[in-house]
Amino acid sequence: MTAPAPQLAPYEAIVAHAELELELAGRGDLDGLAGLGPRWDELEAGLPATAPPGALALLERARLIAERARIDLLRMREAVLADHAGTLHARRAADGYGRERPRTPYLDRSA
Numbered sequence: 001m002t003a004p005a006p007q008l009a010p011y012e013a014i015v016a017h018a019e020l021e022l023e024l025a026g027r028g029d030l031d032g033l034a035g036l037g038p039r040w041d042e043l044e045a046g047l048p049a050t051a052p053p054g055a056l057a058l059l060e061r062a063r064l065i066a067e068r069a070r071i072d073l074l075r076m077r078e079a080v081l082a083d084h085a086g087t088l089h090a091r092r093a094a095d096g097y098g099r100e101r102p103r104t105p106y107l108d109r110s111a
Helices: 008-027 030-034 035-044 056-094
Strands: none
Touching: 008 030, 008 035, 008 056
């Protein structure tokens, strides 16, 4: 097996970063994901203006991994929204069983 070309190291770091994002998204670790933003910016800033041969395959792999992470996050978002909707529905149902509050007049006649 041949050693990877040194000019591909920044692209391999991007793939590793995308894999970490996917792992954190799969675990639902939103705090961990939020902390990765600055590192992504560093990785992007370290790329040369022209990609070397072999970088395209690494970038495509990183893109596919990032898409999987995005799908995991969308699923998590949908689950949170569904839980929230269920909570609102349960709250409205529970309110219907509460004691009826006495109505207070809109006009204070004691003044």
